[in-house]
Amino acid sequence: MRLLFWNTYKNPKINDYIASIVQEKNIDILITAEYSADENELSQKLIEIGIPLTKTCNIGCNRISMWTNFINVSPATQNNHYSIQIINNEFIICGLHLPTDLHGDYSNERHLEMTSIINDVNNLSSEINSKKIILVGDMNEMPYNQGCLNADGFHGLPVLNAQDSKYRTVNGKCYKKYYNPMWNLFGNFHYPPGTYYYNNSRLHNPMWYMFDQVIISQELIPFFNNENLEIITDCYLGDLFDNKMHPNKNISDHFPIFCEILEEI
Template identity: 60%
Template sequence: MRILFWNTNRNKINQYIADLVRDYNIDVLIMAEYEDERDELESLLQSYNKPLVEYNTLGCNRISFWSNYADVEPGIQDTYYSIQIIRRKCIVCCTHLFTDLHGDRSEERLAIIQQIMQEIKKLEVEINSKKTIIIGDLNEMPYGRGCLNANGFHGLPALKMEDSATRSVNNIEYRKFYNPMWNLLGDFSYPPGTYYLNQAKLNSPMWYMLDQVIISQEIIPYFRKESLKIITTCGSADLMDKSMHPNKEISDHFPIMCEIDEEVNTI
């Protein structure tokens, strides 16, 4: 199962989207801020023999979810997230949280993340599966409070199957999740983030890892680490400008992709 997430920045970029689906053989396409012609995208995908179907996200206008899986059920649809269930085994929580560009909203974002985790916990009990993927524009860094806090996503930079499933803070047990996006931070490989912004303030990394995938410990055996990437090119063109930043005429974010072994949906 190959998953692509892209914040498309409300631009008319169906050709780029279709090319990415074709080039990377995508099974699940998740977009934030998608406002192009859906019929046109569907036709382009058909012409590439990649007939993805758009699924119900009614109640979450910030997310668009497309897939070639026939067995997809909607979970909770909220303003900031859409939960989809694939084959009654795999929970995919698609998120687009609010930004701090106009002031610190970390407390409000953490509150939404806590709500998401509560909904995921209930749904995991309902379908008797803890195979959960959280993916989207989280609008904070992997070390932000919402992403890293034990009472947030608890997305750790390192986690193995043999590790304990929880850790205790003030006598409360918090379940661990794994955030592989930590491995893509910095300039050992390009690009060092999914979003670029050079602000006139003292504390600014300029490159931001806003778009992330966080997985439950139960997904780790099926997660192909080598597949995780920030995409900068597709069949139509480069997605970056002359400065090697995201080309805002296409989108101000780079897309991300990952792959989960098919067995996750059958075991």
């Protein structure tokens, strides 16, 4: 299962770039945020490159769009900020785009939304008897911020093995652990050091942000292809960055991310 997520910055001419990456990476599941281009045009371009993807039902969620080549797809919870789909009766995939802090501090509201999401996917996991969970999207916060890391949020740990205990107890309550591999892409040992760049005059500003993330359940760790986790910076059409090596806002202000879940090991 090869998955691509991209916040497309409401670019009405983004479809050629999407199709280019879908072709290059042989994508099975495409998830977008802030998509405002022509869906019919995108579908036709995907057919032309030989990778026809069908849009999933996401009535009730206008911020996330999802396309896939899987036939057995059932919609679960659809919310203004997230769309949950069940694939092949076993994979629970939640595409999300959470509130931003660019116009004020919405960390509490975002954390509340994350608590709702994790409750929904955990309840659905019990309902369909599957623990194969993927959370992917624009979190609008860093992996080390409260919503992504807190036990009552996504609980996305930087280090987690398949053999580790599945829960952590805080004040007598058990919380399921998740793994966030995006921690491995931080820093300047490789380019880029994040998926979003923003420079302002505030004292606290890392400038590079890892807003776009994939977080997986512990049960998927043996199947997660760590070597293929990637922040994409170019495609067949050319670079996705500008002359300062920041995301090119003429294309999108975010870099897309790519990951792969192996069917067997």
